[in-house]
Amino acid sequence: MAPFVRSDYLFIVVTLSFSVSCCFPASASTVKAAYWPSWSSSPPSAIDTSLFTHIYYAFLMPNNVTYNFEISNSKALILSNFTTTLHHKEPPVKALFSIGGGDADSSVFARMASSPVTRKAYINSTLEVARNLGFDGMDLDWEFPEDPKQMLDLSVLFDEWREAIEAEAKATNRAPLLLTAAVYYSVDFLQFGGRRSYPVRSINQNLDWINAMCYDFHGSWDTSKTGAHAALYDPNSNISTSYGLTSWVKAGVYPEKVVMGLPLYGKTWKLKDPNQHTIGSDAVGVGPGKDGVLTFAQVEKFNTRNNATVAHDMVYVSAYSFVGTSWIGYDDATSATIKVKYAYALGLRGYFFWAVSYDSEWEVSSAASRAWTQKE
Ligand SMILES: *[C@@H]1O[C@H](CO)[C@@H](O)[C@H](O)[C@H]1NC(C)=O
Ligand SMILES: *[C@@H]1O[C@H](CO)[C@@H](O)[C@H](O)[C@H]1NC(C)=O
Ligand SMILES: *[C@@H]1O[C@H](CO)[C@@H](O)[C@H](O)[C@H]1NC(C)=O
Ligand SMILES: *[C@@H]1O[C@H](CO)[C@@H](O)[C@H](O)[C@H]1NC(C)=O
Ligand SMILES: *[C@@H]1O[C@H](CO)[C@@H](O)[C@H](O)[C@H]1NC(C)=O
Numbered sequence: 001m002a003p004f005v006r007s008d009y010l011f012i013v014v015t016l017s018f019s020v021s022c023c024f025p026a027s028a029s030t031v032k033a034a035y036w037p038s039w040s041s042s043p044p045s046a047i048d049t050s051l052f053t054h055i056y057y058a059f060l061m062p063n064n065v066t067y068n069f070e071i072s073n074s075k076a077l078i079l080s081n082f083t084t085t086l087h088h089k090e091p092p093v094k095a096l097f098s099i100g101g102g103d104a105d106s107s108v109f110a111r112m113a114s115s116p117v118t119r120k121a122y123i124n125s126t127l128e129v130a131r132n133l134g135f136d137g138m139d140l141d142w143e144f145p146e147d148p149k150q151m152l153d154l155s156v157l158f159d160e161w162r163e164a165i166e167a168e169a170k171a172t173n174r175a176p177l178l179l180t181a182a183v184y185y186s187v188d189f190l191q192f193g194g195r196r197s198y199p200v201r202s203i204n205q206n207l208d209w210i211n212a213m214c215y216d217f218h219g220s221w222d223t224s225k226t227g228a229h230a231a232l233y234d235p236n237s238n239i240s241t242s243y244g245l246t247s248w249v250k251a252g253v254y255p256e257k258v259v260m261g262l263p264l265y266g267k268t269w270k271l272k273d274p275n276q277h278t279i280g281s282d283a284v285g286v287g288p289g290k291d292g293v294l295t296f297a298q299v300e301k302f303n304t305r306n307n308a309t310v311a312h313d314m315v316y317v318s319a320y321s322f323v324g325t326s327w328i329g330y331d332d333a334t335s336a337t338i339k340v341k342y343a344y345a346l347g348l349r350g351y352f353f354w355a356v357s358y359d360s361e362w363e364v365s366s367a368a369s370r371a372w373t374q375k376e
Contacts, residue, residue, distance in 0.1 A: 139182060319332040
């Protein structure tokens with residue numbers, strides 16, 4: 001919990017680099033991905049594609065009875081514009097659509113995945129949407145399967161989805177569509193309901209990769225203490241990025257199928273005592289931002305406008321800032337650099353951001369991109 005000094009940071013980076021050369025497979029190409037929320041004020045054409053390899057359109061949702069995607073003409077124009085724009089950028093990036101999201105009704109997925117007839121209708125419709133609108137693939141963001149039965153259904157859904165993708169690719173003589181899933185930060189659930197685990201065999205066999213959502217570890221549901229909501233390490237619990245990522249690998253998911261999530265937003269608290277302002281200090285409510293959330297760009301503005309003190313905790317690996325009773329935990333270029341080097345050292349496929357439009361002048365996205373390729 002010592003305050004950040006630059007020599008600590010260098011020490012950590014150098015220590016990690018010993019294991020860097022061992023595990024990265026040459027066959028799987030790096031993933032530097034980001035989700036583009038459809039409610040973003042900045043258009044896909046504004047994305048600096050030199051920093052990314054894959055951009056996800058977030059989100060689409062199937063009809064809750066037929067499980068088909070009913071895309072209006074105006075929506076189809078927006079989606080074709082999305083894929084065409086990204087394919088024609090210099091350099092071009094791949095475009096996927098993500099299905100579901102944190103605000104979606106997860107019972108729709110539970111019902112769809114529970115029977116062969118509805119799975120088939122849904123899978124067929126995802127392939128139609130992808131090919132008709134020029135996507136390179138799709139992503140399932142089901143938050144979250146609730147019990148072991150739903151995990152089993154998810155496993156079968158992935159089996160059948162992959163089979164359909166391969167059959168379509170063969171029949172049309174095209175490259176198979178990509179299939180990915182946004183998943184909980186760890187392979188076993190430690191929060192949000194009872195114990196259940198993701199289907200490792202099915203993930204390895206059927207998915208191109210998983211996007212592990214290593215964020216939202218703390219938030220407005222616990223206003224008693226400040227928290228680093230995407231901490232790399234936590235000395236007091238298993239709710240951390242390092243625990244989550246290693247849990248996937250220990251469970252047998254190939255490291256090259258695991259992509260680490262990074263947040264481009266912070267979580268805020270109202271301090272009980274303005275003089276107690278570290279990670280885990282007492283709090284009495286949420287701080288600035290709707291529901292205690294600010295995008296990275298908003299955090300930077302807030303810090304500048306209010307002369308907030310910016311600090312880095314090198315035990316947790318997180319940035320935080322404070323002024324008066326306001327406290328914000330977030331990732332910045334410094335913490336993202338260390339986390340990306342950690343993911344690289346673990347032999348993972350890459351990293352992704354939620355969300356691309358929340359960065360400030362590409363500050364964090366650039367630091368992450370440099371960190372991945374930089375050999376120390
Ligand atoms: C399906 O969606 C409609 C419209 O949003 C809603 O009224 C209905 O209750 C939903 N049905 C189910 C089974 O969830
Ligand atoms: C996409 O939409 C934008 C804004 O309406 C427009 O400027 C651009 O030309 C469109 N791009 C394509 C590839 O259709
Ligand atoms: C989806 O189903 C329709 C109707 O059965 C079929 O014609 C079409 O080829 C299917 N699409 C794909 C991509 O499998
Ligand atoms: C963390 O996880 C490990 C292994 O999964 C377990 O043995 C340990 O008890 C957990 N620690 C806490 C604090 O939950
Ligand atoms: C912030 O600090 C600068 C320079 O130290 C000072 O001029 C300015 O008045 C301060 N602003 C606020 C809002 O405290």
